Amino acid sequence: MLFNSLEFFLFLPTVFAAYWILNLWTDRPRGLQAQNMLLLVASYVFYGWWDWRFLSLIAFSTLVDFALGLQIAKANARDIPADADDSVRSHTAKHWLWVSLAVNLGLLGYFKYANFFIENWIDAWSAVGVHMDPWTLRVILPVGISFYTFQTLSYSIDIYRRKLNPTTNLIDFAAFVSFFPQLVAGPIERASALLPQIASRRKFDYEEGVSGMRLILWGMFKKVVVADTCAIYVNDVFANYTEYSGPTLMMGAVFFAFQIYGDFSGYSDIAIGAARLFGIRLMTNFKTPYFSRDIAEFWRRWHISLSTWFRDYLYIPLGGSRVGKAKAVRNTFVIFLVSGFWHGANWTFLAWGLIHALLFLPLLLTARNRNHVTALQGSPTLRELGGMLATFSTVTLAWVFFRAEDLTHALQYLAGCIEMDGTAPSSWMLLTSAGLGVFVVGDWLSQQRKMDLQPQWMRWGVYLALATCIMVFWNDEANQFIYFQF
Amino acid sequence: MTRFLRQIALFGSLFLLLHVAGVGTIHQLGPTLHDVICESKAPTFVRQDTPTVILSGSSTLAVNVASEQIHDSLGMPVLTIAKPAHSPARNFHALEKLVREGDIVIQSFDPWIYLTTYSAIHDERMVALPAAYKWRLHNHPVRRLSPFVQVAKHYAAVLSIPFHALKSNRPIEGHRHACLDKSYAPSHRLLGCFQNPTLDATQIEHVRKLHALCHARGATLLLTYPPKSARYLATSEEADRLVQEALHPFATPTPMEYDLEDMADDFHLNCQGAMTFTNHLISRVRGATSVD
Numbered sequence: 001m002l003f004n005s006l007e008f009f010l011f012l013p014t015v016f017a018a019y020w021i022l023n024l025w026t027d028r029p030r031g032l033q034a035q036n037m038l039l040l041v042a043s044y045v046f047y048g049w050w051d052w053r054f055l056s057l058i059a060f061s062t063l064v065d066f067a068l069g070l071q072i073a074k075a076n077a078r079d080i081p082a083d084a085d086d087s088v089r090s091h092t093a094k095h096w097l098w099v100s101l102a103v104n105l106g107l108l109g110y111f112k113y114a115n116f117f118i119e120n121w122i123d124a125w126s127a128v129g130v131h132m133d134p135w136t137l138r139v140i141l142p143v144g145i146s147f148y149t150f151q152t153l154s155y156s157i158d159i160y161r162r163k164l165n166p167t168t169n170l171i172d173f174a175a176f177v178s179f180f181p182q183l184v185a186g187p188i189e190r191a192s193a194l195l196p197q198i199a200s201r202r203k204f205d206y207e208e209g210v211s212g213m214r215l216i217l218w219g220m221f222k223k224v225v226v227a228d229t230c231a232i233y234v235n236d237v238f239a240n241y242t243e244y245s246g247p248t249l250m251m252g253a254v255f256f257a258f259q260i261y262g263d264f265s266g267y268s269d270i271a272i273g274a275a276r277l278f279g280i281r282l283m284t285n286f287k288t289p290y291f292s293r294d295i296a297e298f299w300r301r302w303h304i305s306l307s308t309w310f311r312d313y314l315y316i317p318l319g320g321s322r323v324g325k326a327k328a329v330r331n332t333f334v335i336f337l338v339s340g341f342w343h344g345a346n347w348t349f350l351a352w353g354l355i356h357a358l359l360f361l362p363l364l365l366t367a368r369n370r371n372h373v374t375a376l377q378g379s380p381t382l383r384e385l386g387g388m389l390a391t392f393s394t395v396t397l398a399w400v401f402f403r404a405e406d407l408t409h410a411l412q413y414l415a416g417c418i419e420m421d422g423t424a425p426s427s428w429m430l431l432t433s434a435g436l437g438v439f440v441v442g443d444w445l446s447q448q449r450k451m452d453l454q455p456q457w458m459r460w461g462v463y464l465a466l467a468t469c470i471m472v473f474w475n476d477e478a479n480q481f482i483y484f485q486f
Numbered sequence: 487m488t489r490f491l492r493q494i495a496l497f498g499s500l501f502l503l504l505h506v507a508g509v510g511t512i513h514q515l516g517p518t519l520h521d522v523i524c525e526s527k528a529p530t531f532v533r534q535d536t537p538t539v540i541l542s543g544s545s546t547l548a549v550n551v552a553s554e555q556i557h558d559s560l561g562m563p564v565l566t567i568a569k570p571a572h573s574p575a576r577n578f579h580a581l582e583k584l585v586r587e588g589d590i591v592i593q594s595f596d597p598w599i600y601l602t603t604y605s606a607i608h609d610e611r612m613v614a615l616p617a618a619y620k621w622r623l624h625n626h627p628v629r630r631l632s633p634f635v636q637v638a639k640h641y642a643a644v645l646s647i648p649f650h651a652l653k654s655n656r657p658i659e660g661h662r663h664a665c666l667d668k669s670y671a672p673s674h675r676l677l678g679c680f681q682n683p684t685l686d687a688t689q690i691e692h693v694r695k696l697h698a699l700c701h702a703r704g705a706t707l708l709l710t711y712p713p714k715s716a717r718y719l720a721t722s723e724e725a726d727r728l729v730q731e732a733l734h735p736f737a738t739p740t741p742m743e744y745d746l747e748d749m750a751d752d753f754h755l756n757c758q759g760a761m762t763f764t765n766h767l768i769s770r771v772r773g774a775t776s777v778d
Contacts, residue, residue: 020487204487204490206487206489206490209487209490210490210493213494460497460500463497464497464500464501464504467497467501468501468504
């Protein structure tokens with residue numbers, strides 16, 4: 001089910017009403033259980049709307065990690081003394097963890113990467129003169145598999161590291177894995193943050209509810225008005241790049257930067273907002289990333305739940321940046337390449353990751369990667385403004401690889417950016433750019449926390465204007481969110 | 487919770503009120519394009535397994551042809567990829583995926599598309615139309631809200647014509663209603679491009695490629711001239727001659743002159759004209775393929 005679909009607008013209030021009615025009985029035995037069961041059923045309906053057959057995959061992943069979590073904790077309790085140091089590990093627990101990694105990454109590898117490896121295997125042999133019959137598996141990529149796989153993996157790893165106690169309640173765990181607002185495109189929640197919320201009684205909070213609705217409205221605006229409008233031009237320009245002039249191609253790339261931002265951060269906002277309606281807080285996933293002053297800051301503000309996941313479960317275990325220059329460089333490449341590959345089985349995503357690694361490297365080597373840990377408040381200096389423009393430009397350049405069909409397409413597109421022949425940007429494109437300018441101003445004001453609209457009539461005027469824009473730009477044949485494919 | 491629900495209800499009511507007020511404004515303004523458009527929605531967009539008549543080209547084909555009439559006369563399914571302000575290059579890519587043995591491809595032949603003096607860059611419809619389809623400007627109530635009503639009504643009406651043409655198998659009754667405004671900007675631009683015309687080799691090349699494609703796949707290609715009023719025919723005489731010479735090896739479509747009473751504007755037919763034009767097309771198909 002898509003957030004920007006009519007079904008969801010019927011589904012959400014129905015589940016909301018049933019959920020809070022059940023809340024009246026949560027102080028009784030099994031009351032909370034019934035509420036969590038409702039969340040679970042609603043989440044499975046939400047996911048099954050796309051393809052019910054793949055529910056078995058989520059159920060399988062849930063059962064495996066639930067059982068393995070208990071086994072890992074049991075081994076830890078048996079092998080490790082209570083007063084032992086945090087770094088002490090149980091060998092048996094480690095074996096169970098490997099099983100969890102093998103199952104989760106095995107599923108991901110099969111459904112997402114099998115064809116990529118087969119095709120490249122055949123290509124590699126044909127490059128040395130050995131020709132094999134091309135064959136691929138007929139596999140559908142299950143929506144959201146990369147997200148819920150990472151979520152369940154974090155559960156097993158945290159138990160192994162003794163940072164989390166496993167739950168003994170299967171319903172709670174299944175509701176955690178499949179919690180519908182963030183099931184298909186994140187934010188990738190940690191069990192330590194989400195499970196305790198699911199396991200305890202929720203209380204409706206007016207402020208939380210209102211902020212949830214605000215986030216849903218703003219997220220919907222970003223998706224329907226910003227992302228889907230940019231998509232019209234982006235699809236056309238990327239498909240017919242040979243017909244367009246350099247300025248049009250550059251604008252196409254910039255539009256894609258806004259499309260993917262509006263699309264993904266819009267989804268995250270709706271997910272966070274919907275979760276708040278159910279009394280559950282999800283982590284922030286985007287913090288106005290296009291105002292970053294360098295690439296390191298960009299990665300602290302873009303897809304935060306994924307970048308912190310990689311930081312905690314890959315980068316730091318590899319030694320992070322405190323293991324000498326050579327290893328730190330290696331770790332940087334590993335994390336960015338894996339991050340690129342996580343997005344899809346295509347060389348373009350690896351190239352995208354590689355570009356980000358190369359952009360990050362100078363900052364790491366000169367120890368300037370932590371220069372901008374907090375967002376800029378107040379007016380930027382000329383230097384900071386230059387930094388923002390440079391970061392946005394390089395990020396946009398990398399997005400070309402992310403959007404392109406293959407590497408040749410990306411390189412030809414970039415080469416076309418310096419050509420003047422071809423169709424110039426149309427006046428509609430320029431008009432849309434002006435609209436994006438307004439959006440950027442709004443984003444800047446939200447970063448500066450100057451969006452607290454007072455008095456109430458002004459606030460409601462903005463809400464009505466946003467809702468009206470959403471209705472005008474609404475498309476019955478709702479566009480999918482880009483990150484569903486990952 | 488009660489306060490929260492009250493706020494949501496209030497917001498919903500306000501929003502509905504605005505919406506209804508907007509729609510009310512329109513009704514005071516008289517019939518809109520939406521009210522006068524024929525409602526015929528037969529599925530013409532799905533490729534069937536049997537030999538098919540494929541309509542490819544611009545609005546002059548999308549609007550001017552009654553595809554049900556073709557279907558009834560020839561007994562063949564009709565599929566249309568014709569769209570306004572088309573580009574032969576893009577249509578060719580679409581046809582590459584569609585054309586099969588026994589098909590009849592009718593390609594509209596709008597001379598201005600093949601001229602360098604016609605600049606697609608300045609034809610906003612090239613970009614505006616996909617947006618218009620997507621945003622469904624034809625029936626968005628909000629587009630009619632004042633104070634934008636006059637501007638929005640004009641543009642939405644103009645932009646939504648092809649949308650309905652594509653969706654409909656029949657010529658559009660309301661076409662005259664929306665298009666008779668002679669300030670319709672693209673028409674002026676078209677007039678300009680006919681002065682000192684020169685050929686666009688790339689576009690001509692796509693016709694050659696389309697001819698080769700149809701030949702290779704065992705399909706029949708028919709180039710058809712868009713119906714035009716006498717005065718526009720006179721304006722584009724030189725351009726017509728140039729393009730006809732260039733396309734001579736593949737086909738020699740002949741310009742058809744129409745009376746203004748059969749036309750909605752200088753390029754598009756009304757229902758009556760469309761029936762005549764469709765009959766003419768059917769005769770050509772029969773002549774080319776001996777289909778009885």
